[in-house]
Amino acid sequence: MLQQAFSLSFLILSFIFSLFSVSTADSNIYCQCSQLNFTSTTPYESNVNSLFTSLTDSASVDNFNKFETSPQSDDTVYGLFQCRGDVLSKDCTNCVANSINQLRTSCPKSKGGEIQLEACFVKYGDTSFFGAENKMEVCKKCGPSIGYNSDVLSRIDSALAYLVDGNGQYFRGGDYGSIQGVAQCTQDLSLSDCQDCLLEASGRIRSECETSAWGDMYLGKCYIRYADQSNLNPPNGNDNSSPIKRNAKKNNLGLIIGIIVSIVLGTGLTIFVVCFVKKHGEFRKSKKKLEAAQKEAKAAKEKAEKLQKIIDEEKKRCFPFLPPACPDVPKPPPFPPCGLPPCQSKPPPCQCGRPPCQTSLCPFL
Structure with a gap:
């Protein structure tokens, strides 16, 4: 258990x-x-x-x-x-x-x-969109500006070019120096259409996010994202990190919280279950003892009833002429001598407490 x-x-x-x-x-x-x-x-x-x-x-x-x-x-x-x-x-x-x-x-x-x-x-x-290009801008997000840093901006351009040229796959990602990037197309597009879509997304993110530390550009059938890891934690303490890194932070924090809470709740639950099992075992033992005592009492009662029945049957067999007990009746007055009044010609029936008339004592009968 x-x-x-x-x-x-x-x-x-x-x-x-x-x-x-x-x-x-x-x-x-x-x-x-x-x-x-x-x-x-x-x-x-x-x-x-x-x-x-x-x-x-x-x-x-x-x-x-x-x-x-x-x-x-x-x-x-x-x-x-x-x-x-x-x-x-x-x-x-x-x-x-x-x-x-x-x-x-x-x-x-x-x-x-x-x-x-x-x-x-x-x-x-309700209409088919499979295989159709869609370069319409759906969502754009730009991080805080890092100013004009030619070295960082050059690395961003190189990272975006790497993602666009890619490796001939629908999903592309990796690091280019301090720049982390990811890009993807929906797989109903051809690889050439995917390339065109990512090229359009790359151009828009560079023109619209310009000197941002990170940027996300979502078109109808593709997206491209980048983040400069060296400029995600500014001195003022504000969390202006990109979703790419911020998601990793949230995942780690969530994992730590999950482990701590799980250990606390799990330990408490284990203690509760152990105590419950122990109490449940004691209750079952007490219940079994009560049931055994009730069973013994029932058996003793049945045995006593059988013995009483045997005693009653033995009384009937050994003392068959014992008259039934008479009810309590008042004692009759004493009888006068025979002849005063004369005895009946036949003795009266036996009455409790009164013997029958003795006719042999009556000389006139």
């Missing part, structure tokens, strides 16, 4: 640890909804729900997939998801599921929508 208690404590401790292992993979970067709405309980709503289920299921296997529900009908729904190239399968599944939940909340009746979280991207709509 004690071993089972510790096993239960370990399972609950693991669950608590998973809850407190905070991750910023689900941080919302942007969310957009179509202005066109669908009507409830229509085939289109059913197809949207079916698409969302397919996207979530597929995320446990792949980091990208696209679906088309009810093709060649007026209620066709198109959708895709893509997780960041360095994300684990479990985190990809969780991110896609969370994205869909947020879309259901933010775009409950919209015919289309898209959402970009830190670790994944989900999009759906």
